[in-house]
Amino acid sequence: MDQFAKKLIDWYDHHHRLLPWRHTRNIYHTWVCEVMSQQTTLAVVVPKFSEFVKHLPTVYDLATCDEEKLRELWSGLGYYARARNLRKGAQFIIEQLNNRFPQSYREWLQIPGCGPYTAAVIASICFNEKVACVDGNVVRVVSRLLGLCKDVWSSSGKSTIEDYVASMIPEERPGDFNQAMMELGATVCRKTKPNCPACPLQENCLAFANNWIDICPPKKPRREPVNVELFAILVWRKSTDKLAIVDRKNGFLSKTVGFPLLQKLEETQAKEVLKSLPNLDFFELPTKFSHAITHHRISGKVILAQEIENLNFDSWQKLGFTEPFHWFPKSDIASKLSTAFDNKAFKLFLDYQKDYEEGAGNRE
Ligand code: SF4
Numbered sequence: 001m002d003q004f005a006k007k008l009i010d011w012y013d014h015h016h017r018l019l020p021w022r023h024t025r026n027i028y029h030t031w032v033c034e035v036m037s038q039q040t041t042l043a044v045v046v047p048k049f050s051e052f053v054k055h056l057p058t059v060y061d062l063a064t065c066d067e068e069k070l071r072e073l074w075s076g077l078g079y080y081a082r083a084r085n086l087r088k089g090a091q092f093i094i095e096q097l098n099n100r101f102p103q104s105y106r107e108w109l110q111i112p113g114c115g116p117y118t119a120a121v122i123a124s125i126c127f128n129e130k131v132a133c134v135d136g137n138v139v140r141v142v143s144r145l146l147g148l149c150k151d152v153w154s155s156s157g158k159s160t161i162e163d164y165v166a167s168m169i170p171e172e173r174p175g176d177f178n179q180a181m182m183e184l185g186a187t188v189c190r191k192t193k194p195n196c197p198a199c200p201l202q203e204n205c206l207a208f209a210n211n212w213i214d215i216c217p218p219k220k221p222r223r224e225p226v227n228v229e230l231f232a233i234l235v236w237r238k239s240t241d242k243l244a245i246v247d248r249k250n251g252f253l254s255k256t257v258g259f260p261l262l263q264k265l266e267e268t269q270a271k272e273v274l275k276s277l278p279n280l281d282f283f284e285l286p287t288k289f290s291h292a293i294t295h296h297r298i299s300g301k302v303i304l305a306q307e308i309e310n311l312n313f314d315s316w317q318k319l320g321f322t323e324p325f326h327w328f329p330k331s332d333i334a335s336k337l338s339t340a341f342d343n344k345a346f347k348l349f350l351d352y353q354k355d356y357e358e359g360a361g362n363r364e
Pocket of ligand 1: 141144145188189190194195196199200201202205207208213
């Protein structure tokens with residue numbers, strides 16, 4: 001093993017964080033934690049991961065898990081499509097591969113929903129394959145080591161970084177080398193205020209030597225976010241204290257579960273229809289909330305639609321909604337929602353109810 005890899009792996013052996021999936025080289029655990037950690041912070045992932053594998057301990061359990069349970073186990077992690085893809089992958093392993101995990105990077109790429117990065121993580125950690133894992137942390141570390149101040153985020157820039165990492169991976173412990181690179185980026189070579197005195201690669205770092213840390217890597221080119229105004233309709237059945245949610249098939253936040261949504265453009269028309277429905281009493285809550293989701297800046301509002309008589313599906317379709325309602329007690333709703341947007345809308349509703357009840361109490 002050359003000096004570079006040795007220094008990095010020695011550092012990793014002494015300083016890596018103790019995460020639940022690092023106890024063993026369990027293929028299933030590595031796969032699940034990897035998918036969970038994409039776009040979600042470790043503070044959120046760690047407890048969710050332990051719960052997930054406790055309830056679904058094998059790939060067979062995941063493949064046969066029903067939608068409701070999967071949604072419950074995934075709630076709070078966001079981007080629910082990842083959970084569905086994970087289950088699709090598990091079904092492929094059970095049905096097409098006869099319950100046998102793929103054994104190499106190439107084979108993992110055939111699993112539905114498994115991209116090159118996930119395949120590289122699993123192949124290097126579980127099968128000692130020399131294949132580079134390049135996430136945002138690794139891009140930052142390498143760009144600083146090599147003093148790359150331009151063009152690291154393009155596909156050609158990324159392949160330069162991938163080639164560099166691949167050339168540095170040792171024969172022994174390729175998985176630990178990859179994990180060490182990612183861990184160094186996450187804990188020492190941070191985006192702001194990197195802890196260079198604690199870095200095992202300081203001698204190899206051009207950015208450190210030349211005082212280029214602030215310009216390596218260059219900022220990611222930003223796409224201007226699109227502003228969207230979105231209304232969550234909370235249909236409330238007061239007699240049983242239940243709320244209605246839908247499986248969104250199309251439109252904004254499609255393939256997620258939450259409250260029916262209206263976009264600003266549809267709002268005027270929708271309010272007219274809402275007014276014409278005799279079985280609903282509706283009004284807009286005064287507070288709004290903001291929410292950001294890939295390239296969209298959302299201004300969220302809540303329309304509280306209190307059911308007076310049982311709302312039938314025909315009336316609902318007049319509003320342009322095609323998905324049927326599922327009614328759940330208010331106390332269970334939070335575990336059914338699959339996006340942070342819906343959780344914020346729900347919180348606004350709870351705050352409103354609390355204020356209203358306190359106000360009513362004071363008036364008595
Ligand atoms: Fe990052 Fe500093 Fe280490 Fe260079 S010396 S790799 S900038 S932590």
